[in-house]
Amino acid sequence: MAEKILEIQEVDYSYRADRTAHEHLALQHISFAIHPGEIVAFLGPSGCGKSTLMRIACGLLNPYRGQVLWRDKVVSGPLMEVGVVFQQFALYPWLTISQNIEQVLIPRGLNPAQRKQRVSEVITLIGLDGFEEAYPRELSGGMKQRVSIARALAIHPELLLLDEPFSQVDALTAETLRTEVVNLWRDRERYPQSIIFVSHDIHEVVSMASRIMVMGDKPGHIQKVIDNPLAYPRDPRSTSFQMMVEKLHDIITGLYLPEEQAPTIATIVSSWSGAFSMVPLPLVEVRDVIGILEAVSARGGNVPLFRLNDEIDTTFTSILLATKGAELLGFLTTPEDHLIMTDIGKEFMLASKKMQKQIFKNRFVQLNLFKRLKDMLERSPEGRFPRQIFLEELAIHCPLEDPKKLFRILINWGKYAELWSYQAAISSVVLVGREPVPVLDLEEEANP
Ligand code: ADP
Numbered sequence: 534m535a536e537k538i539l540e541i542q543e544v545d546y547s548y549r550a551d552r553t554a555h556e557h558l559a560l561q562h563i564s565f566a567i568h569p570g571e572i573v574a575f576l577g578p579s580g581c582g583k584s585t586l587m588r589i590a591c592g593l594l595n596p597y598r599g600q601v602l603w604r605d606k607v608v609s610g611p612l613m614e615v616g617v618v619f620q621q622f623a624l625y626p627w628l629t630i631s632q633n634i635e636q637v638l639i640p641r642g643l644n645p646a647q648r649k650q651r652v653s654e655v656i657t658l659i660g661l662d663g664f665e666e667a668y669p670r671e672l673s674g675g676m677k678q679r680v681s682i683a684r685a686l687a688i689h690p691e692l693l694l695l696d697e698p699f700s701q702v703d704a705l706t707a708e709t710l711r712t713e714v715v716n717l718w719r720d721r722e723r724y725p726q727s728i729i730f731v732s733h734d735i736h737e738v739v740s741m742a743s744r745i746m747v748m749g750d751k752p753g754h755i756q757k758v759i760d761n762p763l764a765y766p767r768d769p770r771s772t773s774f775q776m777m778v779e780k781l782h783d784i785i786t787g788l789y790l791p792e793e794q795a796p797t798i799a800t801i802v803s804s805w806s807g808a809f810s811m812v813p814l815p816l817v818e819v820r821d822v823i824g825i826l827e828a829v830s831a832r833g834g835n836v837p838l839f840r841l842n843d844e845i846d847t848t849f850t851s852i853l854l855a856t857k858g859a860e861l862l863g864f865l866t867t868p869e870d871h872l873i874m875t876d877i878g879k880e881f882m883l884a885s886k887k888m889q890k891q892i893f894k895n896r897f898v899q900l901n902l903f904k905r906l907k908d909m910l911e912r913s914p915e916g917r918f919p920r921q922i923f924l925e926e927l928a929i930h931c932p933l934e935d936p937k938k939l940f941r942i943l944i945n946w947g948k949y950a951e952l953w954s955y956q957a958a959i960s961s962v963v964l965v966g967r968e969p970v971p972v973l974d975l976e977e978e979a980n981p
Contacts, residue, residue, distance in 0.1 A: 537605070538692055538727055539567040539590060544599035545752075546585055558752040559585045563599070565746065565755065567692065572718060572728040574742035576735070576785075579928070582753025583731040587696045590729065591615040612692075613641060616685030616725060620697040624669040624680055631656070631665045634684045641688060651687045658717070659683040675706035682714065686724065693718075695730035699737065707737075712766075715741055719765055735785070739777045740767050747785060759784060772839075775849050814902060815861070816938050817854040819893070819949040825855035826864055826874070830882045834874035841872060862896040894950035903952075906943065906962075910953060916967030920960045 546560040559582045567573055575583050588594040589601060592612040601608040624633045631652050638648045656665055659679050669677055678698060685693055695714070699707035718728055732738050738745055742761050749756040759781065767774055828845055829836055838856070842849050856872060859865040864878030874882070881892050897903050906926070910918055920940070927936040927943075944962065947953040956963050963969070 535566075535568045537566040538569060538603070539729075540602040540605075541565055541586075541590060542599050542602065544586075544589060544596040544601070546582070546589060546594065546597045548585075560589075561752040561754050563753070563755060565758075567727050567729060569726045571744060572715070572730070572742050573744045573746060574738040575729070575731045575746050575748055576733065576738050576781075577748030577753075577756075578750055579733065581748045581750035583748060584696055586748075586753065587617075587694055587729070587731055591617050591694050613688070614691045616688050616690030616693045618678070618681045618685045618693070618695045618698045620700055624677060626669050629666050629668055630661060630672070630680050633669070633680060634687050637684050637688055651689075655683040655687045658686065659713070673706075675702045675710070678702055678706075678710065682710070686717070689724045691724065691726050693725035693728045695728065697731050697733070700734075711737060711741055715765060715767075735778055735781050736769065739763070739774060739781060740769060745781065757784065770848070772842075772849060775853060778850075779853060814900075814939060814942055814946070815854045815857040816942055817851075817858040818942065818945055819858075821851060821855040822858040822862070822864075823889075825852065825859055825872070826878060826882055829865065829872045829874050830879075834879065836872050838867070838870045838872055861900065862893065864896075890949065890951060894952060897946060897950055898952075903943070903947070906947075907952060910962065910964045915969075916964035917956075917959070917961040917969075920955070920962065923962055 541563055544560060544563040545558065547556040547558045549556050563586060565573075575586065577583055585594065589596050592601065592603075592608045592610050592615070595609075603612055603614065624630075625636065628636070634652045634655060635648050638651055643651065652665075656662060659682055661676070661679055661683055664672065664676065664680075669680070672680070678701070681698070693714075699710055702710070714728070717723065718725060728741075730741065739761060745759040745761055746755050747757040747759065748754065761777060763773055763777055769775075828841060832841070838852070842852055845852070856865060856867060859878070860867060863875055864881055866873050866875055877892070877896070881889055884892060898907060906923065909926075910916060923943075924936045924940055927939050944953070944955045947962075948955075951965050953962050953964050954968065955961075956968065959969065
């Protein structure tokens with residue numbers, strides 16, 4: 534049997550918000566083991582209990598039922614062998630960077646000389662040289678998160694636990710930090726042996742994890758376990774990487790579909806027009822969907838995906854997203870990795886610009902997400918809706934997507950179909966034909 538570092542056995546956890554409230558079951562029947570040399574990701578919608586599970590895994594919370602074992606011994610308090618990095622930077626503002634790192638070594642019984650040596654070692658390892666005497670307020674978000682990582686590594690952890698560690702830093706810094714963490718782990722001579730981390734970002738999960746636990750909610754549970762066999766170092770531009778992203782996306786999509794069928798795009802479209810479903814819209818602009826249709830049309834309406842990838846000057850991800858968009862609208866089908874134009878797709882390509890918008894609109898209002906938003910707008914007395922409410926709807930219905938990006942795409946698709954527009958002045962989405970009368974400012978009125 535494979536060696537286990539950490540084991541979670543049949544764990545339940547519930548919160549009681551206050552004395553009068555009912556217990557809220559946050560986690561139920563959670564069991565898994567972490568082995569040496571693994572990076573395990575926990576992926577799931579917001580509120581499904583990922584953070585609670587991480588706190589249980591490192592001994593900060595005691596399970597309500599079940600138990601946590603560290604190397605076969607029952608855990609009863611914070612685990613000294615686990616280095617922890619949470620989403621918030623949580624550094625003491627009144628201590629320097631060196632002192633912040635040193636804090637975690639005191640309870641571990643290291644003497645001042647040993648502590649100094651450890652601090653200087655991780656400062657170099659994590660690229661913080663020159664910042665030893667700086668205070669947290671002097672550092673950017675990315676640098677603060679480096680300090681949190683350095684602090685977690687200073688204890689020479691066997692297991693590193695990261696709870697959405699890169700969600701508060703910019704995309705480029707996040708990418709660099711991810712690579713650095715994976716490189717540290719690959720150098721097994723050192724530490725950590727294994728990593729567990731929480732994410733809601735499919736790309737991040739594919740780039741880091743060797744095993745992926747997909748979580749569901751109400752109450753939080755592990756819904757599916759997926760192995761990610763891609764070799765390290767991983768190249769996000771490689772075809773195998775893109776395929777893994779696609780696979781994971783499809784698995785997640787499939788988990789949320791009401792039917793038990795394989796989640797082909799056709800079933801997604803039909804389920805959208807039926808009951809509520811969480812299938813997100815691919816983050817792709819209409820012009821890119823039209824671009825892919827033009828490329829397929831120029832190749833006789835039928836082309837292998839990989840030939841198209843070789844022939845057109847864009848990334849594989851952009852091709853996949855545009856294909857997904859065209860498929861959702863029913864303009865393309867993709868049997869056996871071929872892109873084939875449907876009859877409606879051909880009709881679209883031959884139509885005038887005006888007719889194209891009409892065909893697009895007819896297809897697009899059949900998708901449940903749009904139908905829902907269109908209904909919301911039509912039911913509102915002024916034919917408009919605040920952006921914030923849209924964003925909240927999107928966060929609830931498409932929890933694995935970035936609501937702001939999805940919002941932009943949704944607005945642009947609706948704009949193209951001449952269904953709605955976004956009025957920045959009132960931060961609202963407005964139905965076409967119901968735009969507010971522009972308010973003249975007084976000076977203009979006085980001097981027409
Ligand atoms: P995630 O990390 O997946 O977003 P959390 O573990 O933070 O989820 O929360 C899981 C559930 O438990 C949520 O419904 C949340 O509202 C609830 N919860 C989390 N912390 C507390 C708390 N301290 N008291 C009451 N409920 C909580």
